[in-house]
Amino acid sequence: MSGTFVGMPSFPEAAHDAVRDATLRANLRHATHTIRAKRAKAVAELDDWAELREAGRQIKDHTLRHLDTYLPRLEESVVRAGGTVHWAADADEANRIVTGLVQATGEREVVKVKSMATQEIGLNEALAAEGITAYETDLAELIVQLGDDRPSHILVPAIHRNRGEIRDIFARTMSEWGRPAPEDLTDTPAELAEAARLHLREKFLRAKVGISGANFMVADTGTLVVVESEGNGRMCLTLPETLISVVGIEKLVPSWQDLEVFLQTLPRSSTAERMNPYTSMWTGTTDGDGPQAFHLVLLDNGRTDTLADEVGRQALRCIRCSACLNVCPVYERAGGHAYGSVYPGPIGAILSPQLRGTESEIDASLPYASSLCGACYEVCPVAIDIPEVLVHLRERVVQGGPATRRGKKVTLRPAKGHAAERAAMRAAGLAFAHPGALAFGQRIAARTRRFHPRRLPGPGRAWSDSRAVPEMPAEPFRDWWQRTRGTGTGEKGGAK
Amino acid sequence: MRVALFLTCVNDTLYPDTGKAVVKLLTRLGVDVDFPMAQTCCGQAHYNTGYRHRAEPLARHFAEVFGGYDAIVTPSGSCGAMVRELYPRMGERARAEGRGDGLAAELAPVVPKTYELTEFLVDVVGVTDVGAYYPHRVTYHPTCHGLRSLGLGERPTRLLGAVKGLELVELPGAEECCGFGGTFAVKNPDVSAAMGLDKVRAAESTGAGVLCAADNSCLMHIGGTMTRLDSGMRPVHIAEILASTEDEVGT
Numbered sequence: 133m134s135g136t137f138v139g140m141p142s143f144p145e146a147a148h149d150a151v152r153d154a155t156l157r158a159n160l161r162h163a164t165h166t167i168r169a170k171r172a173k174a175v176a177e178l179d180d181w182a183e184l185r186e187a188g189r190q191i192k193d194h195t196l197r198h199l200d201t202y203l204p205r206l207e208e209s210v211v212r213a214g215g216t217v218h219w220a221a222d223a224d225e226a227n228r229i230v231t232g233l234v235q236a237t238g239e240r241e242v243v244k245v246k247s248m249a250t251q252e253i254g255l256n257e258a259l260a261a262e263g264i265t266a267y268e269t270d271l272a273e274l275i276v277q278l279g280d281d282r283p284s285h286i287l288v289p290a291i292h293r294n295r296g297e298i299r300d301i302f303a304r305t306m307s308e309w310g311r312p313a314p315e316d317l318t319d320t321p322a323e324l325a326e327a328a329r330l331h332l333r334e335k336f337l338r339a340k341v342g343i344s345g346a347n348f349m350v351a352d353t354g355t356l357v358v359v360e361s362e363g364n365g366r367m368c369l370t371l372p373e374t375l376i377s378v379v380g381i382e383k384l385v386p387s388w389q390d391l392e393v394f395l396q397t398l399p400r401s402s403t404a405e406r407m408n409p410y411t412s413m414w415t416g417t418t419d420g421d422g423p424q425a426f427h428l429v430l431l432d433n434g435r436t437d438t439l440a441d442e443v444g445r446q447a448l449r450c451i452r453c454s455a456c457l458n459v460c461p462v463y464e465r466a467g468g469h470a471y472g473s474v475y476p477g478p479i480g481a482i483l484s485p486q487l488r489g490t491e492s493e494i495d496a497s498l499p500y501a502s503s504l505c506g507a508c509y510e511v512c513p514v515a516i517d518i519p520e521v522l523v524h525l526r527e528r529v530v531q532g533g534p535a536t537r538r539g540k541k542v543t544l545r546p547a548k549g550h551a552a553e554r555a556a557m558r559a560a561g562l563a564f565a566h567p568g569a570l571a572f573g574q575r576i577a578a579r580t581r582r583f584h585p586r587r588l589p590g591p592g593r594a595w596s597d598s599r600a601v602p603e604m605p606a607e608p609f610r611d612w613w614q615r616t617r618g619t620g621t622g623e624k625g626g627a628k
Numbered sequence: 629m630r631v632a633l634f635l636t637c638v639n640d641t642l643y644p645d646t647g648k649a650v651v652k653l654l655t656r657l658g659v660d661v662d663f664p665m666a667q668t669c670c671g672q673a674h675y676n677t678g679y680r681h682r683a684e685p686l687a688r689h690f691a692e693v694f695g696g697y698d699a700i701v702t703p704s705g706s707c708g709a710m711v712r713e714l715y716p717r718m719g720e721r722a723r724a725e726g727r728g729d730g731l732a733a734e735l736a737p738v739v740p741k742t743y744e745l746t747e748f749l750v751d752v753v754g755v756t757d758v759g760a761y762y763p764h765r766v767t768y769h770p771t772c773h774g775l776r777s778l779g780l781g782e783r784p785t786r787l788l789g790a791v792k793g794l795e796l797v798e799l800p801g802a803e804e805c806c807g808f809g810g811t812f813a814v815k816n817p818d819v820s821a822a823m824g825l826d827k828v829r830a831a832e833s834t835g836a837g838v839l840c841a842a843d844n845s846c847l848m849h850i851g852g853t854m855t856r857l858d859s860g861m862r863p864v865h866i867a868e869i870l871a872s873t874e875d876e877v878g879t
Contacts, residue, residue, distance in 0.1 A: 144816045151818040442724060461805045465822045501816060503809025503823070504676060506776040520717070526678030553811075557674055561682045564637065564668040565689060574641050594814040598821035599852030602642050609635055609644035613651075613663045 140472030142497035147466035156292055156467050163291050164458045170404030171455055171511070177406070178396070187393045189515040192449035195384050196439060202351040202384050203430070209354030213416020215426040220378075221538075222433050227258035229429050230343065230376055234264055237374050239340045245358060245365040246270030247345030248286060248452055249378045249431055251474040252487075255343070266343065267309070267335045269364040271328050278305045284468025284476060287402050287454035292467055295319040302327050310334055332364060342372035342423065346379045347451065348394060349428075352387045355415040356428070359398060359408045369412050375423035380431050382448040394451060397513035401453035434487035440536035443524040447482045449514040456508035456518060462501055471498065478508035482521040489537065490529050496547045499525035530554065552591070574608040581606070631661045632697040634690075634742070636707045636844075637669040643844045649871035649878070650703050650745060653760075656871075657753055661701070666693045672710040677811045680718065684731060687715055691738045699752060700742045703867045705774025705843045706810075708744035713777050715739055744774060745867055746783040746842055756786045761874040763793035766864075767836040769827070769850070771843040772805050784842055784866055791869060797834045801826075808849035824853040831861055842866045 140146065150156055175181050195202055207217045220226035234242055242259070244250065244266050256266040256277075268277040275290040276283050279301040283289030290298070299319040306313040311331045317323055344365065348357040356377055358365050369375060385391065399408040417426050439445050457463050457477030468476035472494035473484040481498040490496050499522050508518040528535065530553070532544040546554075563569045577584075581604035588596040595601070607615075631654070635647045647663075654661045670690055671683030690711070694700045702708045716739055719732025749755055768788060774780040788796050807813070807823025814820075827850055831839045837860065841847050844865055851863035864878075872878030 144818065147816065148818045151822045157822075443721075461807065461823050462816070462819050465819050499678075500812065501819075503772070503805050503807060503812045503820070505772040505805035505809065507772075507803075507805070510776055523676055523678065523680075526676075527680055528678075530678040531681070553677070554679075557677065557679045557682055560669070561674065561679075561685065564671075564686050567666045567668055570637070570668050577641070591814065594817040595852075598817065598856060599813075599824065599849060600855035602848050602852065605642065605644050607644065609640045609647035610663070610665060612644055612648065614665070617663070 140492075140494040142493045143466070143470055143472070143501040144497065146470035146472065146494075147501075150467040150470050151465055153467075155294070157465065159292055159294050160464050160467055163288065164464050167404060167458045171401060171458065174400040174404040174406065175511075178400070184393055184397050185513055185515055188397055188451075188513055189449060191385060191390045191393060192382075192514055193446075195386060196382060196445065196448055199381060199384070199439070202386055203381060206349055206351040206354060206384060207430075209350075209352065210416060210426075210428050211354075213354045214418075215354065215416040215428055218427060218429045220429050220431050220433070223253035226253045226378055226429055226431050226433070227255055230255060230378060231259060231262050231264070233374070233376055233427055234259065234341055235262065237341055239264070241265045241267065241335075241339065242341040242343050242376075243267050243269050243335050243339040243368045243372065244273070245342065245344035245368045246273050246289075246360065247343070247378065248474060249345040249380050250343060251283060252380075253378070253431065253433065255378065267332075267339070269332050269335065269368055270360075271325070271362055271364070274328055274332070275301060278302065278309060280305075282469055283474055285454060285457055286452050286475065286477070286479075287457075292469070295321065295324065298324055306331055336364075336367040336371055339368070339372050341374045341376065342368040344369060344375065344377045346377055346383055347398065348391060349379055349384050350386075350388055350391070351384055353415055355388070355413050357391065358410075358412045359395070360410045360412070361403060361405075361408055363410050366410050366412050369414060370422050372423055374425040374427070375414075376427045376429065378429045378431055380433070381435055382450075398451050398453055401451075401455040401511070401513040434489075436539060437536040438486040441486070444482070444486050444521055446516050447479070447486060447521060449516055450479050450483065451514060453513055455511040455513065459507040459511050460502075461505065461507070462503065466501070471501065478502060478518045478522075479516070482516075482518055482525060485525050485528075489535075490525065490544070490547065496529050496549075499523075499529055571608070571610060575611070577604050578607055629659075629698045630696070631659055631699045631701060632694050633661050633663045634667060634670075634694060634700050634702040634707070635663065636702060636704045638848075639703060639844055640667075642848070643865065646703055646844055646865045646867050649865070649867040650701070653758060653867060653871040654701070656873075657749075657755060657758060659753060662697070664693050664697075670707045670710045672707055672714075673810055675710065675714055675718070680721065684718060684722070687718055687735055688731070691715075691735050694738050694741075698741065699748065700738060701745055701748045702742065703745045703842065703865060704845070705744050705771045705778055705780065706845060708742055708747075709773040709777035711742040712739055744778055744780060744842065746774075746780055746787055747778065749787060749870075750783045757790035758787065758870050760791040760870045760872055761793050762791050762869045762872045762878060764838050765795040765797060765834075765836045766838045766840050766869065767797050767799040767831055767834040768802070768866075769799055769806065769831070769839055769841045769846070770802055771841050771846045774842050775803060780842070787870060788840065788866070791872075792874075794869070797836050799834060799839075800830045806846050806850050808846045810845070813849055820849070821853070824849055825857070828853050828857060828859055828861070832859060836861065838862060838864050838869075840864050840866050840869055
């Protein structure tokens with residue numbers, strides 16, 4: 133993924149500071165709670181939400197299972213409609229292809245539609261290295277780009293910023309990128325939007341190359357779909373002479389009819405709208421109308437490896453709606469940057485360690501960035517059981533085992549730094565296998581209870597710094613039971 | 629009907645009063661409850677931390693200890709969900725790993741017989757008024773596994789609503805996790821503590837003196853936070869409220 137995230141600290145370390153940032157906490161709390169409530173209302177309007185969710189799950193699972201049929205069909209359809217299809221195994225290859233295509237046009241700048249796939253591969257940085265400037269045109273992505281910042285949310289990349297901060301960013305840096313912000317810019321939403329509109333219009337009218345991702349690709353017809361709210365996407369998709377779309381292979385659906393499901397579930401889940409304001413669909417090229425050259429770059433970048441994992445593959449159903457971020461209590465407090473990826477929140481915690489592997493410190497810590505409360509699974513419009521995948525990836529971290537890397541079966545070694553935990557789990561497992569050992573331990577703990585410290589040393593401080601240690605009772609329940617009820621019951625399988 | 633109390637290792641060790649309350653309550657309702665002494669731990673902490681293979685012997689042990697009973701009652705939403713939701717999954721995973729149907733077959737019998745306490749009361753015993761008396765203002769926190777995995781719904785609040793003397797007040801943001809999450813509490817202490825703090829503040833805003841839940845693990849975290857904050861509130865397990873009567877009023 134993007135080079136900007138290389139060398140990220142582990143999630144708990146990154147979250148440590150975010151939790152103490154009062155402005156960030158307030159911004160996130162306000163934004164996530166507002167959209168959370170709106171989504172619930174929009175979803176409750178549909179009597180057949182459960183059926184739509186199930187249909188979405190089945191369409192995605194079916195397509196993913198038959199990518200070998202649908203991807204060639206898509207390629208055929210796109211080529212037939214006048215487009216060119218490129219296959220990219222990883223981020224580097226995708227960046228090389230896109231850079232080459234832009235260079236072939238002779239242009240030095242491109243306009244971009246908001247796209248997670250191009251964020252994932254770090255395309256802007258790759259283009260910059262070749263002297264090509266990429267202008268983000270989505271309002272939130274613009275705020276992030278002008279602020280030399282990183283996105284912290286899938287749908288609302290600048291969710292961590294409030295109006296005042298956005299005003300300051302515009303006033304300070306817009307002039308470095310093009311038309312400056314008005315001198316008397318205030319932090320009212322209408323003024324900020326107008327400043328962005330004027331700044332961006334210059335870019336739309338000048339650009340000869342547009343770069344996008346896509347929300348969906350229809351195999352039957354080769355049609356690509358971009359769903360957005362601002363109209364900037366429509367500008368980038370129609371005005372330039374050359375359009376390059378970088379799309380993950382999991383964005384495929386077999387037919388137009390399948391869109392019926394997702395065009396209902398995606399807007400309601402993401403922006404809480406019944407229908408999104410702009411839905412742009414294009415099929416190859418049309419003479420005299422829109423871009424005259426269309427290139428589709430199909431991106432793997434860890435997706436087929438993820439597909440090989442029986443439990444983890446459900447993450448590929450994701451339609452990037454962000455509903456799981458907006459309900460996540462961990463995301464709300466840690467913020468998106470702590471996830472060290474363009475995919476933050478619960479979905480990021482299961483996607484990044486699969487696309488990138490679990491070797492780095494941040495990726496090995498992501499499966500633990502959840503209390504397993506299950507709110508994410510509840511709202512997911514394609515029924516991704518995120519807690520199930522989190523636990524599955526925890527297993528991969530502590531135990532290692534089989535995985536697929538770049539198409540090859542490998543056996544992963546357990547991650548470092550879990551030795552003490554592994555030993556504790558082993559010891560607990562032994563004690564619990566022998567009720568006598570458990571009872572003995574309980575009695576020792578009960579009899580020494582007056583000597584137990586109020587604050588724990590070493591790793592125990594992680595508990596007792598913020599929470600009192602529970603007081604040990606004088607006797608465990610089992611001793612009370614035995615004392616008051618005597619024997620006669622309770623032997624192993626005693627009721628038989 | 630032979631009913632077994634699956635108290636859980638946490639309650640057995642740290643919260644014996646909850647166990648005594650369950651016994652008192654069920655006995656009062658005419659349910660003869662047994663405590664199989666061989667019981668230990670359902671394996672939830674192992675499983676959820678990524679040690680599924682270490683959880684398997686504990687699940688087998690559970691099935692062996694409780695297999696002979698008609699119903700297994702537990703005063704813990706998360707341990708109940710471990711048996712009901714995750715034991716079948718453990719069986720499936722073992723099968724997927726080429727280890728046959730053995731584990732699935734061993735665990736299958738205990739899955740449908742395991743009930744969280746409030747489920748057992750409402751669905752099996754068929755009561756909502758358990759004849760309890762508890763003269764306090766109480767707010768209820770539905771713990772995540774009870775709420776989302778087991779789908780306890782309104783059972784706990786219906787039971788609390790029928791308690792004489794009890795004033796039930798709604799908890800703002802009730803469905804939000806308290807931040808315990810097992811090993812999450814120590815692996816991500818800052819976020820966990822921030823969630824706990826918000827939960828306590830929300831509970832305090834209700835003016836209740838007691839925060840009630842159906843899981844002592846969550847209450848250990850919330851209560852521990854209350855102590856550090858010198859909050860006037862205290863955590864009480866729902867079993868202790870339902871066991872309380874006019875003759876013997878619980879604290």
